[in-house]
Amino acid sequence: MKCSQRQEFVIGGYTAPQGARTGFGALLLGVNDAQGVLQYAGDVGTGFTEKALKDLKRDLDERVRSTSPFAVGTKIDGRPQWVTPDLVAEVSFGEWTRAGHIRHAVFRGLRADKEARTVVREKALRLLSAKASSVSAAHRALAVSEHRDVTNPQRVIDSRTGTTKLELVRYYGLVGTCAAGPGHLRPRGLGGTAVAARG
Numbered sequence: 001m002k003c004s005q006r007q008e009f010v011i012g013g014y015t016a017p018q019g020a021r022t023g024f025g026a027l028l029l030g031v032n033d034a035q036g037v038l039q040y041a042g043d044v045g046t047g048f049t050e051k052a053l054k055d056l057k058r059d060l061d062e063r064v065r066s067t068s069p070f071a072v073g074t075k076i077d078g079r080p081q082w083v084t085p086d087l088v089a090e091v092s093f094g095e096w097t098r099a100g101h102i103r104h105a106v107f108r109g110l111r112a113d114k115e116a117r118t119v120v121r122e123k124a125l126r127l128l129s130a131k132a133s134s135v136s137a138a139h140r141a142l143a144v145s146e147h148r149d150v151t152n153p154q155r156v157i158d159s160r161t162g163t164t165k166l167e168l169v170r171y172y173g174l175v176g177t178c179a180a181g182p183g184h185l186r187p188r189g190l191g192g193t194a195v196a197a198r199g
Contacts, residue, residue, distance in 0.1 A: 005124060006092040006108065009041055010116045012069040013082040014060055023053030024060065027089060027107065028080055030070055031121045040070045041100060041121070044091050047107035056110070059087060088114040096121075 009029035017025045026045030030038040048056070063083040068074060088111040094104035100121075153166035 004092045004094055004104075005096075005122075006090065007122045008088050008090050008111050008114050008119050009044075009102075010038060010069075010085045010119050011060070011083060011087040011089055012038060012040070012085045013076075013080045015043070015045075015078055015080055021053075022050070023048075023057035024081075027056075028070075028076060029089065029091065029102070029105075030085065031119055032117060033071075033120075036117065037071045038069050038085055039100065040074045040076060042093075042097075042102040042105060044089070044093075044102075044105035044107045046105070047091075052107070052109075059110075063087070086116045088112075088116050088119055 009031060011027050012030045013028040015025035015028070017023060026043040028043050029041045031041050033039050060081075060083050063086065065082050065084055068076075068080075068082050069085040070076070090108040090111050091102070092106045092108055093102040096102060151165075153164060153169075155165050157163055157165055157168060
């Protein structure tokens with residue numbers, strides 16, 4: 001199973017659109033290092049609707065500048081247009097390269113609630129080994145399915161995927177430990193739908 005990562009990045013510029021594309025080609029992304037210097041982290045050129053391209057291009061045009069906001073010496077191919085780095089994009093991606101760039105990036109939206117200066121490279125949590133994880137996950141899933149009274153366990157709750165109530169309960173058994181994490185997000189129950197409560 002291929003997993004993707006997701007985090008925020010500062011927008012430091014963009015490339016020109018190619019072919020029939022409007023607005024821009026790709027956003028140039030960065031993260032702040034320990035000294036607060038914006039380090040280039042790659043680009044994202046997919047995941048935009050036509051409306052997003054138009055709206056974002058308008059926002060970018062208001063921030064155009066002549067110098068790169070990235071660390072001195074950063075090499076970026078082509079002729080990028082630089083912008084003031086105060087917009088934050090949420091992006092999902094496949095992995096980080098050894099050079100510190102992201103691969104297989106997809107734009108998910110802007111984060112108006114996040115300040116650009118607080119954006120840093122996030123560290124992925126280490127999980128148990130695949131074998132240990134699958135054994136403990138299987139035990140948790142079995143325990144959840146055997147020790148909870150699930151009414152109408154075969155009832156389909158998502159017609160698109162065919163997911164049943166029992167499958168959802170088992171899923172929560174598998175991911176419960178991760179979701180509970182440090183205790184700030186715990187599954188509370190199923191009343192036709194899944195409810196996660198802060199507490």
